[in-house]
Amino acid sequence: xxxxxxxxxxxxxxxxxxxxxxxxxxxxxxxxxxxxxxxxxxxxxxxxxxxxxxxxxxxxxxxxxxxxxxxxxxxxxxxxxxxxxxxxxxxxxxxxxxxxxxxxxxxxxxxxxxxxxxxxxxxxxxxxxxxxxxxxxxxxxxxxxxxxxxxxxxxxxxxxxxxxxxxxxxxxxxxxxxxxxxxxxxxxxxxxxxxxxxxxxxxxxxxxxxxxxxxxxxxxxxxxxxxxxxxxxxxxxxxxxxxxxxxxxxxxxxxxxxxxxxxxxxxxxxxxxxxxxxxxxxxxxxxxxxxxxxxxxxxxxxxxxxxxxxxxxxxxxxxxxxxxxxxxxxxxxxxxxxxxxxxxxxxxxxxxxxxxxxxxxxxxxxxxxxxxxxxxxxxxxxxxxxxxxxxxxxxxxxxxxxxxxxxxxxxxxxxxxxxxxxxxxxx
Ligand code: NAD
Numbered sequence: 151x152x153x154x155x156x157x158x159x160x161x162x163x164x165x166x167x168x169x170x171x172x173x174x175x176x177x178x179x180x181x182x183x184x185x186x187x188x189x190x191x192x193x194x195x196x197x198x199x200x201x202x203x204x205x206x207x208x209x210x211x212x213x214x215x216x217x218x219x220x221x222x223x224x225x226x227x228x229x230x231x232x233x234x235x236x237x238x239x240x241x242x243x244x245x246x247x248x249x250x251x252x253x254x255x256x257x258x259x260x261x262x263x264x265x266x267x268x269x270x271x272x273x274x275x276x277x278x279x280x281x282x283x284x285x286x287x288x289x290x291x292x293x294x295x296x297x298x299x300x301x302x303x304x305x306x307x308x309x310x311x312x313x314x315x316x317x318x319x320x321x322x323x324x325x326x327x328x329x330x331x332x333x334x335x336x337x338x339x340x341x342x343x344x345x346x347x348x349x350x351x352x353x354x355x356x357x358x359x360x361x362x363x364x365x366x367x368x369x370x371x372x373x374x375x376x377x378x379x380x381x382x383x384x385x386x387x388x389x390x391x392x393x394x395x396x397x398x399x400x401x402x403x404x405x406x407x408x409x410x411x412x413x414x415x416x417x418x419x420x421x422x423x424x425x426x427x428x429x430x431x432x433x434x435x436x437x438x439x440x441x442x443x444x445x446x447x448x449x450x451x452x453x454x455x456x457x458x459x460x461x462x463x464x465x466x467x468x469x470x471x472x473x474x475x476x477x478x479x480x481x482x483x484x485x486x487x488x489x490x491x492x493x494x495x496x497x498x499x500x501x502x503x504x505x506x507x508x509x510x511x512x513x514x515x516x517x518x519x520x521x522x523x524x525x526x527x528x529x530x531x532x533x534x535x536x537x538x539x540x541x542x543x544x545x546x547x548x549x550x551x552x553x554x555x556x557x558x559x560x561x562x563x564x565x566x567x568x569x570x571x572x573x574x575x576x577x
Contacts, residue, residue, distance in 0.1 A: 166242045166243075166246075167242060167243045167245075167246030167247070168242045168243075168245045168246040168249075170246065170482075171245075171246045171249045171250065172193060173482075174558060175189060175192060175193060175558075175562075177555060177558070178555060178558040178559050178562055181549050181551070181555070181559045182559065182562055182563065182566065185562070185563060185566040185567065185570070188566045188569060188570065189562065189566065191223070191225075191565075191566070191569060192222075192223060192249070192252065192562065192565065192566075195220045195221065195222045195223075195245050195248060195249070196221050196222060196223055196224055196263075197220070197221040197295065198218070198219075198220045198221075198241065198244075198245065199218065199219045199220070199291075199292060199295060200216065200217070200218055200241065201216075201217045201218070201219075201288070201291035201292060202214055202215075202216065202217075202291075203215040203216070203217045203269065203284060203287045203288050203291060204287065205280060205283050205284045205287060206283060207280055208277050208279060208280060215269050215270060215271045215284060215288075216269070216270045217267070217268065217269040217270075217288045217291060217292070218239070218241055218244045218266075218267055218268050218269075219244075219265065219266075219267040219292040219295060219296070219301070219303075220241075220244045220245050220248040220265060220266055220267070221248065221263065221264075221265045221295065221301055222245065222248035222249045222251065222252045222263065222264040222265060222266075223249075223252040223263045223264055223565060224263035224265075224300075224301075225263060225565050225568045225569045225572065226255070226256060226261060226262065226263055226564065226565060226568050227255075227260075227261040227262045227263055228262060228263065228297075228298070228299055228300050228301055228302055229248075229251075229262065229263045229264060229265025229296075229300065229301035229302065230251060230255055230260070230262035230263070230264065230265060230301075230302050230304070230506065230509065230510075231247065231248055231251035231264055231265040231266040231267070231303065231304065231306075232247075232266060232267070232303065232304045232305055232306025232307075232309065232335075233266075233267040233268060233269075233288075233303045233304070233305070233306055233309050233313070233317075234247070234266070234267070234268040234269075234306040234307045234308055234309065235268070235269050235271050235273040235307070235308030235309050235313075236268065236270070236271075236272070236273075236307050236308050237270060237271065237272045238270075239268035239269060239270045239271075240270065243268070244266050244267065244268045245266075247266040247268075247306075248264050248265050248266035249264060250264070250477075250499065251263075251264030251265060251266055251506075252264025252561070252565065253499055253557070253558060253561040253562075254499045254500075254503055254506060254561075255506065256560070256561035256562075256564045256565050257499050257500055257503070257538060257542065257557040257558075257560055257561040258500070258503045258506065258507060258534060258535075258538050259534070259537070259538065259541070259564065260506065260507065260510045260534075261510075262302075262506075262510065265301045265302075265303075266306075267288075267292065267303055268306075269284065269288055271284065271308075273308045273309075281313070282316055285313050285316045285317060285320070286316055286317075286319075286320045289316070289317045289320040289321055290320060290324065293320075293321060293324050296321065296332060297321070297329070297332055298329060298331035298332055298513065298516070298517060302331070302332060302333060302334060302509075302513055303317060303332075303333045303334075304333060304334045304335040304506075304509050305335040310335075311335055311336055311337045311342065312337070314333045314334070314335045314336045314337075314342075315336055315337055315340055317332070317333045318330060318332055318333050318336060318340065318341075321333075330516040331513050331516035331517050334346075334509035334512040334513055335509065335512070336512070341512070341515070341516045342512060343508055343509075343511050343512035343515060343521075343522075343527060344521075344522070344523065344524040344527055345508055345511075345524045345527040345528060345531070346505070346508045346509070346512065347381065348385045349504040349505050349507065349508035349527075349531065350381065350382045350385070350475065350502050350504045350505040351381065351382045351383065351384065351385020351386040351387075351388070351389065351453075351475070351504070352385060352386075352389060352504050352528065352531065353501065353502060353503055353504020353505070353507065353531065353535050354382065354385075354386040354451060354453065354473050354475045354501055354502060354504065355385075355386050355389035355390060355393070356504070356531070356532055356535040356536065356539075357473060357496045357500055357501045357535055357538075357539050358386075358390070358449060358451075358471060358473045358496065359393070360535070360536055360539040360540070361471055361473075361494055361496055361539060361543075361553075362449075362471065364494075364539075364543055365470065365471070365494055367448060367470055367471065369390070369393065369394060369395050369449075370394040370395070371394065371395065371396060372395045372396070372447075372448040372449055373395070373396050373398045373445075373446070373447035373448050373449070374387070374390045374395050374396065374397045374398065374447060374448070374449040374450075374451065375397075375398060375399040375400075375401075375442065375445055375447045375449070375450050375451070376397060376399070376400050376401070376450075376451045376453060377401045377442060377450075377451065377452045377453060377454050377455075377458065377476075378401070378402060378451075378452070378453035378454025378455070378475065378476065379400050379401075379402040379418070379419075379422055379428055379453075380402075380453070380454070382453040382475045382476070382502065383400070383402075383451065383453035383454065383475060384415075384418075384419050384422070386451055386453060386473070386475055387400060387413075387415045387418075387451070388415045388416065388419060390415075390449070391412070391413075391414075391415040391416070392415075395449070396411070396412035397412060397413050397415055398410060398411075398412055398413065398445065398447060399413075399437075399442060399445050399447070400413060400415075400418060400428060401439060401442050401454075402422070402427060402428050402429075402454070403427070403454075404427035404428060404429035405427070405428050405429035405430075405431075405436045405439075406436060406437050406438065406439045406441065406442050407428055407431060407432060407435055407436055407437075408435055408436075408437045408441075408445065409432070409435050417431075418431055443459075443463045443466065443467050444466065444467075444468075445468075446468045447468070447469060448469060448470045448471065449469065449470070449471045449472075449473065450467065450469045450471070450472050450473070451472075451473045451475050452472070452473075452474060452475060452476050452479035452480075453475030453476050454476055454479075455476060455479065456476065456477060456478040456479060457478065457479065457480075457481055458476075458479050459472070459479055459480040459481065459484045459488075460481050460483075460484050461481070461483050461484050461487060463484065464480075464483075464484035464485075464487035464488045464491070465487055465491075467488075467493065469493055470493065470494065471493070471494045471495075471496065472488065472493060472494070472495045472496070473496050473501050474495065474496060474497055474498040474501045474502065475498075475501060475502050476498065476502070477498050477502065478498060479498070480495060485552065485554065489552045494553065495552065495553060495554060496539075496553055497552075497553055497554035497557050499554075499557050499558075499561070500535075500538050500539065500542055500553070500557050503535070503538070504531060504535060507531050507534050507535065508527060508531060511527055511530065511531070541560055542556045542557050542560060543556075545557075545559055545560045
């Protein structure tokens with residue numbers, strides 16, 4: 151069945167990212183009162199730019215790549231969102247990712263709108279010089295819609311601090327002055343922020359700590375299972391471990407490690423940095439990957455892949471809290487089951503927002519040309535994430551809904567109220 155949504159349609163069965171986003175909005179609409187009349191603003195991106203990127207390859211031939219920058223909503227401030235270099239990038243996906251940035255920034259109460267960019271390319275197939283030329287031409291093509299007061303890109307899948315440095319340099323060359331605040335996720339000596347790399351994992355821990363307090367769960371000796379031991383999972387695991395919880399299971403692409411007495415996370419981090427995997431750290435404690443979700447534990451942290459919590463996992467998992475470090479680890483039908491089973495799910499838009507919070511700090515520091523210590527950054531992040539959990543918790547209690555729906559309600563209320571107060575130009 152097709153459902154007409156003024157100007158943009160979605161299908162009930164459709165599974166594209168944008169389709170899923172539209173369905174999420176419809177779920178929130180009944181909670182918005184008179185503001186729901188304004189929801190159409192969020193059902194389409196404010197601005198979508200598709201660019202052709204010609205690149206002179208090392209062999210002298212010219213190849214063309216398709217690039218995008220979508221600014222979904224700019225009501226509360228400049229756009230914020232990463233740039234993805236991946237062969238599957240397409241407009242539908244970039245639109246959805248930009249919309250989720252709108253929701254995430256508003257749920258965290260950061261003064262940003264949502265944006266996202268991407269280039270359909272496999273960056274691993276390019277030489278460093280080709281990658282630089284692609285990045286610089288992409289930046290030049292989107293140059294007129296980005297800027298510290300307009301839209302601030304950041305790294306995402308397939309991009310990194312070096313690519314952000316090239317973007318910053320290209321934008322600066324076209325502006326005639328050094329503009330560090332045009333992108334975040336830069337190398338630290340180029341205006342990047344301390345604490346950025348560990349920020350997402352730290353945010354996962356903070357949101358877990360806050361939610362545990364709300365449900366009277368003592369994290370001391372609480373059992374924690376972590377899927378994914380990269381940037382996000384390893385830092386979250388370390389903070390739980392350092393603060394008295396027992397991280398009893400860690401899974402990565404290579405192995406699933408289970409130690410009932412708790413794993414020495416600092417040692418495991420050292421090992422996995424050296425070997426690029428956890429397999430072999432303690433071979434006798436490795437278990438089948440499929441057993442991961444069956445382990446009795448109070449806290450589960452999916453911090454690797456999308457869609458790993460399906461209906462079956464939701465029906466059988468024995469957890470009190472699920473912390474969504476990854477983006478989209480829980481399928482919609484599974485979400486409803488977890489909600490009925492009264493398992494508290496801290497949704498990705500809040501749980502993994504530590505990264506965008508420190509990106510916000512990077513932008514603030516660049517604009518002020520004054521840089522904070524890592525301790526200051528961690529303290530300020532703690533306040534923002536703590537407040538976000540408190541706001542969402544209150545909203546969920548008032549609206550008698552899940553934390554995910556509450557985060558969406560709160561975000562939509564903030565954006566639509568801001569638009570109501572700004573009015574529509576020309577009036
Ligand atoms: P990463 O590449 O550093 O680590 C990914 C981890 O997942 C690795 O340990 C890898 O071994 C593991 N993994 C891969 N396939 C697996 C499988 N089949 N089973 C179990 N583990 C598997 O990535 P990251 O930066 O830690 O990001 C993890 C997730 O968090 C992603 O969904 C990402 O989109 C999301 N996220 C990251 C950030 C950030 O700042 N890094 C911010 C927001 C959201």
